[in-house]
Amino acid sequence: MATLQLNNITKHFGDTAVIKGIDLEVNDREFVVFVGPSGCGKSTLMRIIAGLESATDGDIVIDGQRMNDVGPADRGLAMVFQSYALYPHMTVEGNMGFSMRLAGVPKEERRAKVLETAKILQLEPLLDRKPKALSGGQRQRVAIGRAIVRNPSIFLFDEPLSNLDAALRVQMRIELARLHEKLNATMIYVTHDQIEAMTMADKIVVLHDGVVEQVGSPMALYHHPANRFVAGFIGSPKMNFFDVELISTSPEGVQVRLPGGGECTVPVNAQALENASSENTPIESQPALELGIRPEHLVLDEAGALSGQIEVLERLGGQTSLYVRMGDLLVTLMTDGDVAYRVHETIRFGFAPERAHLFAADGRALPSLAQHPLAGLTRHDNRTSGDAEALA
Amino acid sequence: MTKTRASGRTVGGLRTLSLQAPAVTLLLLWMIIPLGMTIWFSFQYYNLLMPGMSGFAGVENYEYLLTDPALWKAMGNTLLLVGWVLAITVVGGTLLAVLFQQDFAGRGIARVLAISPFFVMPTVSALVWKNMMMHPSNGVLAWLANSLGLPAVDWFSALPLTSIVIIVAWQWLPFALLILLTAMQSLDEDQVEAARMDGAGPIAIFFFITLPHLKRAISVVIMIEMIFLLTIFAEIFVTTSGGPGLATTNLAYLIYMRALLDFDVGVASAGGVIAIILANIVAIFLVRMVAKNLED
Numbered sequence A: 001m002a003t004l005q006l007n008n009i010t011k012h013f014g015d016t017a018v019i020k021g022i023d024l025e026v027n028d029r030e031f032v033v034f035v036g037p038s039g040c041g042k043s044t045l046m047r048i049i050a051g052l053e054s055a056t057d058g059d060i061v062i063d064g065q066r067m068n069d070v071g072p073a074d075r076g077l078a079m080v081f082q083s084y085a086l087y088p089h090m091t092v093e094g095n096m097g098f099s100m101r102l103a104g105v106p107k108e109e110r111r112a113k114v115l116e117t118a119k120i121l122q123l124e125p126l127l128d129r130k131p132k133a134l135s136g137g138q139r140q141r142v143a144i145g146r147a148i149v150r151n152p153s154i155f156l157f158d159e160p161l162s163n164l165d166a167a168l169r170v171q172m173r174i175e176l177a178r179l180h181e182k183l184n185a186t187m188i189y190v191t192h193d194q195i196e197a198m199t200m201a202d203k204i205v206v207l208h209d210g211v212v213e214q215v216g217s218p219m220a221l222y223h224h225p226a227n228r229f230v231a232g233f234i235g236s237p238k239m240n241f242f243d244v245e246l247i248s249t250s251p252e253g254v255q256v257r258l259p260g261g262g263e264c265t266v267p268v269n270a271q272a273l274e275n276a277s278s279e280n281t282p283i284e285s286q287p288a289l290e291l292g293i294r295p296e297h298l299v300l301d302e303a304g305a306l307s308g309q310i311e312v313l314e315r316l317g318g319q320t321s322l323y324v325r326m327g328d329l330l331v332t333l334m335t336d337g338d339v340a341y342r343v344h345e346t347i348r349f350g351f352a353p354e355r356a357h358l359f360a361a362d363g364r365a366l367p368s369l370a371q372h373p374l375a376g377l378t379r380h381d382n383r384t385s386g387d388a389e390a391l392a
Numbered sequence B: 001m002t003k004t005r006a007s008g009r010t011v012g013g014l015r016t017l018s019l020q021a022p023a024v025t026l027l028l029l030w031m032i033i034p035l036g037m038t039i040w041f042s043f044q045y046y047n048l049l050m051p052g053m054s055g056f057a058g059v060e061n062y063e064y065l066l067t068d069p070a071l072w073k074a075m076g077n078t079l080l081l082v083g084w085v086l087a088i089t090v091v092g093g094t095l096l097a098v099l100f101q102q103d104f105a106g107r108g109i110a111r112v113l114a115i116s117p118f119f120v121m122p123t124v125s126a127l128v129w130k131n132m133m134m135h136p137s138n139g140v141l142a143w144l145a146n147s148l149g150l151p152a153v154d155w156f157s158a159l160p161l162t163s164i165v166i167i168v169a170w171q172w173l174p175f176a177l178l179i180l181l182t183a184m185q186s187l188d189e190d191q192v193e194a195a196r197m198d199g200a201g202p203i204a205i206f207f208f209i210t211l212p213h214l215k216r217a218i219s220v221v222i223m224i225e226m227i228f229l230l231t232i233f234a235e236i237f238v239t240t241s242g243g244p245g246l247a248t249t250n251l252a253y254l255i256y257m258r259a260l261l262d263f264d265v266g267v268a269s270a271g272g273v274i275a276i277i278l279a280n281i282v283a284i285f286l287v288r289m290v291a292k293n294l295e296d
């Protein structure tokens, strides 16, 4: 059992507020990923949870106990640093057993525990080496091993894979997912990497400028971003945004005029808009709306509502990215790998209205009328139960 | 032909050799000629007060020196001086480095003040210590003792070698501090935090993280200080002149006494050769150990 609650955490460095009131609930055995642009306070928040930094205000509650005044070693947490932070003058075994050595665990017991952990991580042949004599991936595994040995209730990872090359990252990603399954532990993970966030998380927390923009499952964030920031941040390549004019609202959705003159009814709840215009402002003087469509949801279509000239064409084999000029906008389209277009050709394209997102002037998304069928999916649903047993 | 160092760099080889040759030759001559002359004189009768007496002396100069109780006393003093000063500067330097790494108001000024003694000339600092600090009637230490109701200590006659050790350590502590402070700043903060998460308190962090990290820097401090401390001269010359008796005579001072006070160049040269041998014995044991430490 390990749960974590953050209640209105704030953190100031001098006069600058870095964390501006964060509430968060992490359930037992959940894999929670913090994402956000650089400098948004992910590391700071994690260090506050770890106890390496004190919160200016707010409560940190682990397993129902307020932990603000408990030292980092006594919170039952273990942290894996981006730089690995292995002790360079100790062997792998010394590194992994350091916490037990400090706690006065007898040598035999220490060795047994280290061996057991080394077995999980395939580190047995390396136990007598110093960190200097290890590869990046091996060091990372030692750092993880050092955390596992402590038997923590919550694991904290601060961008643990960002120093590894692409192939090793994929491998470690899978290994971490496997470990999560096997150890039945709660894990909190900071990353810049979209793929890591989408594939590993039960729950993604999108941070921006010290506040939580949205919390949800990867599919919920992808299909139902709460605001323009989350919509632009989650998904790669980035979502396209168009300025659109509001024509009318109805229970079926919001009708808007697209750039280039086409019209389209997006099936979203206009309630939010109407509330904003409570003083009966005529619809024409409403602030502009923004329409967001992901590159993979734009489709080539001779009868499509949008058109533009191809400026750049990137062929990846299986897929082709088209960068299409529409006035001052450069729109990204992901299409089939076999399209025969060339640069400077003019193309028409469209989209399914239910794939589009509408954002009010303040950046809030208008909620979709229909929930996407996969939005409730959790990571566990991606595996058969047989899988989970095989892994255990 | 070319060898490869552990670092992966190749050494030797014809091209690099020809480039190194002038510098190496110059250094070699610089070393060989004085060394050769010293060895040559050490086997000669050569006393400036007795110009008529010259010629090959065999090992007589050495015999005279090695049977001279002053030599053994001087060797002992040299080792004591080096040992104590090293111990004080390394331990004190490490503790001060840890202290000055903490954040406190006025840290920058405190650092400068702590390092400044190193920039005072040895003769000047020795004079300051002799006349203003340790003087039995108008020194600061005497005043302190008196105001506590204790009798003043006549440092240079009661504790001569201790006084020299204090003066030299005061001069070299800043050097150790400077090197160790620089090394402290390269300590990875993440390592300290990882240790904190592993349950290490300040003392455990010092012994398990900080000290191993400083190992190399401490080796450098020991090596460099040793080279200079083996030949301490000015401080002794200015304060005790090697006395009382031979209490503060080290090898360098003994050679000076023999050569310039007794005008016996032959014996002084023999003393020089013995000093070289002693330095090499120390070097073989200590410098090798330290250098090995530096490599890994």
Ligand SMILES: Nc1ncnc2c1ncn2[C@@H]1O[C@H](COP(=O)(O)OP(=O)(O)OP(=O)(O)O)[C@@H](O)[C@H]1O
Binding pocket: A013, A018, A036, A037, A038, A039, A040, A041, A042, A043, A044, A045, A192
């Ligand atoms: N000790 C400190 N003193 C002052 N400001 C700090 C301190 N530590 C962090 N900050 C500031 O807090 C903000 C958040 O930093 P943090 O390291 O949490 O960002 P991050 O989200 O982890 O970024 P990245 O993705 O680049 O690691 C930054 O603007 C940073 O400059």
Ligand SMILES: [Mg+2]
Binding pocket: A042, A043, A044
């Ligand atoms: Mg960070």
